Amino acid sequence: MDSEVARERALDAAEGLFYARGVRAVGMDEVRGASGVSLKRLYQLFPAKEQLVVACLDRRDLRWRGRLAEYVGRHEEPGARVLAVFDWLGVWFAEPGFRGCAWINAYGELGPASPAVAERVRAHKAAFRAFLDTLAAGAGLPAALGGQLFLLAEGAMVTAGVTGEAEPARQAREAARVLLGAAGVSRPAPRR
Known part of the structure; x- marks a missing residue:
């Protein structure tokens, strides 16, 4: 999966989770699971959760x-x-x-x-x-x-x-x- 696809998947998953449950209630591992983007790739794209938010x-x-x-x-x-x-x-x-x-x-x-x-x-x-x-x-x-x-x-x-x-x-x-x-x-x- 190229970086743009991974980025969009991560954003889609994070936005849905953050909006439904709140930012603090959702960890990066949960975003990984919902997006299908590996944790390593997720942190390459967004080195900190704040950047993802x-x-x-x-x-x-x-x-x-x-x-x-x-x-x-x-x-x-x-x-x-x-x-x-x-x-x-x-x-x-x-x-x-x-x-x-x-x-x-x-x-x-x-x-x-x-x-x-x-x-x-x-x-x-x-x-x-x-x-x-x-x-x-x-x-x-x-x-x-x-x-x-x-x-x-x-x-x-x-x-x-x-x-x-x-x-x-x-x-x-x-x-x-x-x-x-x-x-x-x-x-x-x-x-x-």
């Missing part, structure tokens, strides 16, 4: 933000694009095996002890915030609204992760709709 977060970030942008991009009206973020969160929260935000989970487990993980979490959250700021600007909204939308989305993520329910996305969407209306965006219809 960072690589998983980086790869997941690209997929997560890509899926979000693709979903939001289906909407033409700027206000609808903002609200589509919360619709997408609801779809994500309802996925089988949803266990909250991988970056919040990783930060909760490792952030204070791992500057590399903390940096990746901050970078992901900053990119998400910038995406919301861009959507808000595109809808002609005050600059401060991007931060408010960010807090609504992040609160929904944490709440959905804790409760295991998709309802926080709908509640955050309704709050975002009220914010848009208060900012002068024509009142988008409530989602049915």
Whole structure:
């Protein structure tokens, strides 16, 4: 097995295990067993578990933000694009095996002890915030609204992760709709 195939198998296995059970609960030997990559090769690819965690977060970030942008991009009206973020969160929260935000989970487990993980979490959250700021600007909204939308989305993520329910996305969407209306965006219809 060449290095790229081994790397992808290791990342697939580690990401699934870390997300389902937590980073600290999963050892490198378990990643080896789930991936079929020898322990020697695994440590050649990722000399430390922290490097494997960072690589998983980086790869997941690209997929997560890509899926979000693709979903939001289906909407033409700027206000609808903002609200589509919360619709997408609801779809994500309802996925089988949803266990909250991988970056919040990783930060909760490792952030204070791992500057590399903390940096990746901050970078992901900053990119998400910038995406919301861009959507808000595109809808002609005050600059401060991007931060408010960010807090609504992040609160929904944490709440959905804790409760295991998709309802926080709908509640955050309704709050975002009220914010848009208060900012002068024509009142988008409530989602049915």
